[in-house]
Amino acid sequence: MKFTLNRRQTLLGLGATSALVGFGLPARANTKVNVGVMRLASHAPSFIAFERGYYKEAGLDVELKYFEAAQPMAVAIASGDADFGITAMSGGLISLAEKEAVKVIGGALTEEKGLVGAIILASNKAYEAGLTHPKELAGKTFGITTTGSSFHFMAHKIAQANNISLSDISLRPLQKVGAIVGALSSNQIDSWAIQPSISKKMIAENAAKQIGLVSDYAPDYQVTTVFTSTNNAANEREKTQAFIKAYARAVEDYNKAFVDRTADADEVDAIAKICHKYVESDLPFEQAKNNLVEGSMRINSNLALSLNSVTEQLDWFKAEGMVKGNITPEMLFDTSYVDVI
Incomplete structure (x- = not known):
């Protein structure tokens, strides 16, 4: 447009x-x-x-x-x-x-192709239960700060690219980034997408698993x-x-x-x-x-x-x-x- x-x-x-x-x-x-x-x-x-x-x-x-x-x-x-x-x-x-x-x-x-960008994460529990790729997000919970946030839009782009209805993903508004970190780390939610400075730290600390990249679904975002x-x-x-x-x-x-x-x-x-x-x-x-x-x-x-x-x-x-x-x-x-x- x-x-x-x-x-x-x-x-x-x-x-x-x-x-x-x-x-x-x-x-x-x-x-x-x-x-x-x-x-x-x-x-x-x-x-x-x-x-x-x-x-x-x-x-x-x-x-x-x-x-x-x-x-x-x-x-x-x-x-x-x-x-x-x-x-x-x-x-x-x-x-x-x-x-x-x-x-x-x-x-x-x-987001730029060739750079890592925001990483799509799964909780350890969800990953062990089979959430190893964004195409498996239907029926799972996904953390966002608020309705209408960038996390909400990223969930839309991920769902759209994987032929999933966004209504089939349970979005969990948790208000603050820190609250989402805590919820994912403690297996209270199944998934999230966040910039690499946070996601890589969580992965390194074995608090979550990487299952995809936002740039694969939203290049030039x-x-x-x-x-x-x-x-x-x-x-x-x-x-x-x-x-x-x-x-x-x-x-x-x-x-x-x-x-x-x-x-x-x-x-x-x-x-x-x-x-x-x-x-x-x-x-x-x-x-x-x-x-x-x-x-x-x-x-x-x-x-x-x-x-x-x-x-x-x-x-x-x-x-x-x-x-x-x-x-x-x-x-x-x-x-x-x-x-x-």
Whole structure:
């Protein structure tokens, strides 16, 4: 599905690519900004930009605000408790866009063939009972944070590709990632799909078994997006551009160190040490570093947005009746800040 940019988006978008290179002047010095984050490896650029002073150099005085699921972060953006968020599209986020409260302005984490990506897991008990492939998920339980979360969409893509009706899989909303980890580890649910920094750790600790990869069923899936309030997108362009500039710098550091592996050993260590302060801080550094490197997923350069993927997600939410059918791509996406791919 394609959509036509409105006049404002077209005019502003003409400079999107060049703006990401130079970005003109920084935001007003010490502009206070709250950034919504989760303690996941996929949020590494948030921590890198914070620790390396990229936000400050862009004129932003950033405070990190922590969340445990996508939906509460979307609510915080809409209410003004946070200015920018990086997380998956959820039904709540889309409904807030219909109310003209939030806008998706960029893309972040993405599934890419050739990289491990999110891993489909089975509990040890379910695996021993025969759940060794996603095609056997009918009649099984699958962990999600909330209805309409990225985990819900991944379950849909997995079921669709294996000719299983999603209604034949029992989805278990457990609100928090940590709660799903606990439920799978203790055999209270049968399956789940999660990014490799968590799934590989669970596999290594013999807390779950790998039965597939999400990228086999959802290649080019735009897992997370960058979003902000409609007011920021429309009326605080300087601040919004400054945030994207700082975050894009950190994305480049992250991809070079963990994904493309073109950074030298000292740089890899430096990036890993930053992330270790926020992610898997309970583990010894070398173990956490290995998990970060081996469990990395690409984050889109310059926060480019995979428009086909996010539009597919919007269409699915509408088809499932989780959001209103009258919500259009123009209501949800402001494509004037980054390239679309």
